[in-house]
Amino acid sequence: MIDHFGINCADWERSKAFYDSVLGVLGYTRQLDYRVAIGYGRDGKPDFWIADMSAGEAAGPNREVHFAFRAADTDAVQAFYDAALAAGAESLHAPRLWPEYHPGYFGAFVRDPDGNNIEAVFHGAPPAG
Template sequence: MTLLDHVVLQVDDLNAIGDWYDQIVSLAGGTRTFDMPNLIGYALPGQPAQLFFSLATDPGGRQTHVALRVEDEATVRLGHEFATAAGAEILHEPRLWPEYGPDYYAVFIRDPAGNNLELKCQASTGRPTLST
């Protein structure tokens, strides 16, 4: 399993820097596969549409976003419990994110330095399992 799932760097102007990153990311074998007004993303050819590197503009601040891939839904919830106990700001509670994929399950946490940390997994059944 891979520890790092994806990274999103914050930039001032996507249009100004997007072409530059298109060239740089192509050196690593990536191509632009996702293009929205506030986000462009890159993936590896022949891979699912999973983004591994993105650029975004965030009018709410200049946070870096890092997503760590974890084993399962229980681990996502464990990360949420740890962050809550440690007093971290929870940006988004653990849940399915169908806009990112049918089995995309994640929690979004503000780390102590102010960055947006995501713990994510592929849900085992398209819905998270329940804790017992």
């Protein structure tokens, strides 16, 4: 069900040190580091993300959380997006490939009624072209 999730951090340096330490003793390490967001996990798969609240989009009054739900295919991602909009969600990003994450990453992002960033993702989409 849950593919990955993330939180925003007010004290970026302190949060990086904290999560490096506490997740490290559990066997999790930095899998991806974008300077303003770090994904922790194992075996090349970041499951938990922290983001710097002072880095633009993450900043805001609600300290949103991000949850990504696994989808069976690209049609399921589209169905999630359509259902979310019909239920009153705000579109953040329409369904598309996100090659900057990894080849085959197909996702759609919406803002739920409480202001959280909710995504549906499928990891096996064919490349564009």
